[in-house]
Amino acid sequence: MRRFLPKSLGLNPNFNLTGYADMKGCSCKVPQVKLQEYLRDVGIDMSQMESPDSSIVPVGNGMVLCSTTDFFNPCVADPYLQGQIAACNVLSDLYALGISTCTNMLMVLAVSKLIDENDKKIATSQMMKGFNDMATKAGTTVTGGQSIINPWPIIGGVGMSVVPETQVIYPRGAQPGDMLVLTKPLGCQLAVNLYEWFYYKPHQLEKLTTKPSEEIVNEIFNKACDSMGSLNRKAAELMHKYGSKGATDVTGFGILGHSRNLASVQHADVDIVIHTLPTFAGAIQFDKQVHNYRFIEGFSAETSGGLLVILPRENAQSYIDDFERQEGRQAWIVGEVVPGTKQARVVENPKIINV
Amino acid sequence: MRRFLPKSLGLNPNFNLTGYADMKGCSCKVPQVKLQEYLRDVGIDMSQMESPDSSIVPVGNGMVLCSTTDFFNPCVADPYLQGQIAACNVLSDLYALGISTCTNMLMVLAVSKLIDENDKKIATSQMMKGFNDMATKAGTTVTGGQSIINPWPIIGGVGMSVVPETQVIYPRGAQPGDMLVLTKPLGCQLAVNLYEWFYYKPHQLEKLTTKPSEEIVNEIFNKACDSMGSLNRKAAELMHKYGSKGATDVTGFGILGHSRNLASVQHADVDIVIHTLPTFAGAIQFDKQVHNYRFIEGFSAETSGGLLVILPRENAQSYIDDFERQEGRQAWIVGEVVPGTKQARVVENPKIINV
Numbered sequence: 001m002r003r004f005l006p007k008s009l010g011l012n013p014n015f016n017l018t019g020y021a022d023m024k025g026c027s028c029k030v031p032q033v034k035l036q037e038y039l040r041d042v043g044i045d046m047s048q049m050e051s052p053d054s055s056i057v058p059v060g061n062g063m064v065l066c067s068t069t070d071f072f073n074p075c076v077a078d079p080y081l082q083g084q085i086a087a088c089n090v091l092s093d094l095y096a097l098g099i100s101t102c103t104n105m106l107m108v109l110a111v112s113k114l115i116d117e118n119d120k121k122i123a124t125s126q127m128m129k130g131f132n133d134m135a136t137k138a139g140t141t142v143t144g145g146q147s148i149i150n151p152w153p154i155i156g157g158v159g160m161s162v163v164p165e166t167q168v169i170y171p172r173g174a175q176p177g178d179m180l181v182l183t184k185p186l187g188c189q190l191a192v193n194l195y196e197w198f199y200y201k202p203h204q205l206e207k208l209t210t211k212p213s214e215e216i217v218n219e220i221f222n223k224a225c226d227s228m229g230s231l232n233r234k235a236a237e238l239m240h241k242y243g244s245k246g247a248t249d250v251t252g253f254g255i256l257g258h259s260r261n262l263a264s265v266q267h268a269d270v271d272i273v274i275h276t277l278p279t280f281a282g283a284i285q286f287d288k289q290v291h292n293y294r295f296i297e298g299f300s301a302e303t304s305g306g307l308l309v310i311l312p313r314e315n316a317q318s319y320i321d322d323f324e325r326q327e328g329r330q331a332w333i334v335g336e337v338v339p340g341t342k343q344a345r346v347v348e349n350p351k352i353i354n355v
Numbered sequence: 356m357r358r359f360l361p362k363s364l365g366l367n368p369n370f371n372l373t374g375y376a377d378m379k380g381c382s383c384k385v386p387q388v389k390l391q392e393y394l395r396d397v398g399i400d401m402s403q404m405e406s407p408d409s410s411i412v413p414v415g416n417g418m419v420l421c422s423t424t425d426f427f428n429p430c431v432a433d434p435y436l437q438g439q440i441a442a443c444n445v446l447s448d449l450y451a452l453g454i455s456t457c458t459n460m461l462m463v464l465a466v467s468k469l470i471d472e473n474d475k476k477i478a479t480s481q482m483m484k485g486f487n488d489m490a491t492k493a494g495t496t497v498t499g500g501q502s503i504i505n506p507w508p509i510i511g512g513v514g515m516s517v518v519p520e521t522q523v524i525y526p527r528g529a530q531p532g533d534m535l536v537l538t539k540p541l542g543c544q545l546a547v548n549l550y551e552w553f554y555y556k557p558h559q560l561e562k563l564t565t566k567p568s569e570e571i572v573n574e575i576f577n578k579a580c581d582s583m584g585s586l587n588r589k590a591a592e593l594m595h596k597y598g599s600k601g602a603t604d605v606t607g608f609g610i611l612g613h614s615r616n617l618a619s620v621q622h623a624d625v626d627i628v629i630h631t632l633p634t635f636a637g638a639i640q641f642d643k644q645v646h647n648y649r650f651i652e653g654f655s656a657e658t659s660g661g662l663l664v665i666l667p668r669e670n671a672q673s674y675i676d677d678f679e680r681q682e683g684r685q686a687w688i689v690g691e692v693v694p695g696t697k698q699a700r701v702v703e704n705p706k707i708i709n710v
Contacts (some may be wrong), residue, residue, distance in 0.1 A: 148384055
């Protein structure tokens with residue numbers, strides 16, 4: 001992982017992109033309950049959507065246009081890495097449908113008016129470059145976008161894919177007995193906040209009874225950055241090979257929030273039960289002490305999180321093995337599908353896997 | 356035009372959506388010069404783009420995916436109208452390519468954390484409803500989106516269209532002698548600011564030597580609202596009938612900014628010369644007195660402005676006549692194409708048409 005050295009880029013030595021917004025990454029999303037209220041007022045019922053992540057619209061000749069937009073406040077100090085994370089995060093909404101090719105992307109950008117002119121120019125270019133480079137890595141192109149001035153920086157984009165409908169794995173096919181596999185660890189919100197407290201807001205750490213060592217803070221943060229900056233593309237490709245019955249990507253609503261969305265769109269009367277929470281080793285004790293993010297309850301926001309993939313029971317481990325072999329990263333069985341009423345829950349004492 | 360009565364919607368009687376952001380409408384765009392700087396740093400050359408407004412990407416079978424995103428801070432007090440304006444503004448980027456059908460839209464929303472809870476709920480639902488209703492009016496559907504929390508409210512969206520490439524009018528075919536037709540008056544920035552000063556910030560009017568009457572303020576503002584809330588769809592359809600050689604929509608960079616973008620993508624060595632500025636009667640004197648927005652120079656930001664359409668000289672008036680007959684709104688010849696170097700300019704004493 002690249003170490004962020006502001007000075008080497010011409011930025012102020014203490015430049016920190018997250019310092020310009022009160023919220024971090026996907027935690028800036030309008031809370032799910034509020035959003036549903038607003039949508040109800042407008043007459044839109046989310047459970048009638050084909051997918052909670054992307055829109056799927058037929059465009060003739062058996063083709064569909066899948067599209068998504070996602071954007072958020074920075075969650076890391078380094079604007080280049082931030083741009084990369086934002087692009088990964090947008091693409092995950094397409095990957096969740098088993099779509100591994102993106103036709104084109106647009107960039108969504110708000111430049112903070114609070115950043116001084118020199119830092120603003122460098123940081124904005126770096127963010128755009130990170131976004132653009134990650135799009136290239138994913139085999140797609142950024143063809144346009146929109147940029148505005150705002151108090152808080154915002155970065156994100158739009159991802160679109162025109163594909164044969166047969167290539168789309170609609171996330172509605174869960175059956176009792178199916179397993180749920182997660183392709184990235186949880187705990188990004190803990191990781192990025194712990195890092196910020198340690199380096200930029202040490203007074204926040206006074207809440208903690210055990211003060212973390214610099215080594216631990218860096219280790220957790222670096223793992224989180226590696227994870228957020230990784231594409232879920234391979235996870236999407238393998239969904240086809242192992243007969244996945246649908247997936248969602250885990251972001252701002254936490255693993256439970258997104259499990260609920262996934263459960264709500266199922267055809268069968270099933271529930272999703274999450275029994276395992278893989279997380280960055282050492283991260284969970286800080287949530288327990290601060291108890292702000294409700295990690296154990298499944299609500300802690302993720303940014304550019306993993307895919308939560310529904311797989312036939314007999315294929316779950318093969319999917320994981322293949323993923324780890326090809327991608328060099330771990331994946332875990334974190335839950336299962338049981339008969340139910342299209343709800344989701346985290347069991348009372350979930351198993352914690354320290355990654 | 357619908358009069359905005361906050362109380363009748365359950366809002367605080369003095370609720371004003373524009374009161375929560377320092378900038379208004381498309382004037383919040385990152386200035387063109389800055390944007391070009393950022394893009395240069397990333398290695399992107401805007402003049403190489405197919406269109407300054409939308410992206411055009413081939414998707415097989417002779418079809419292309421045209422896509423655009425646009426969003427901004429509110430420019431009117433009424434959240435429902437604001438939603439309508441935002442949808443019109445997004446669609447204009449597709450209309451500028453002569454594309455009159457939009458496959459689907461996504462909504463881009465930032466909910467202001469500064470608005471009190473009750474007003475926030477109502478105003479957000481109203482904005483979403485306005486956006487959604489205008490999409491319906493345009494014959495398309497809002498299929499998704501993203502909503503975040505932010506100091507300033509933001510509203511906008513994404514528009515996508517999968518169409519046969521033969522239906523796209525690439526904006527690159529201008530020839531010397533062609534005329535430029537504008538399908539909405541200019542001066543929205545003047546109109547919305549004048550209105551806000553009069554009703555919400557009267558101290559700002561102290562700059563003015565002649566104080567405007569309430570009647571004039573309302574008249575200018577209502578005309579601007581009608582204009583911003585009108586779709587450019589018919590203008591797009593008629594581009595085909597009258598052999599248009601391309602168009603752009605006039606928004607945040609002002610008529611000159613967008614003329615420059617349009618000129619820069621031409622195949623032929625031509626310049627665009629703007630000689631006429633149609634504007635809301637009475638608006639221009641306030642620009643002259645305040646001289647903030649550089650209206651006469653062509654820089655005053657528009658929000659959901661008209662299409663600036665390149666037409667063969669012999670067809671310009673027929674286009675206008677047909678447009679007025681079908682749409683019930685005026686259009687004007689505002690400029691012409693001359694031999695040049697892909698630049699644009701406003702003549703020194705442009706003709707002002709009071710609308």
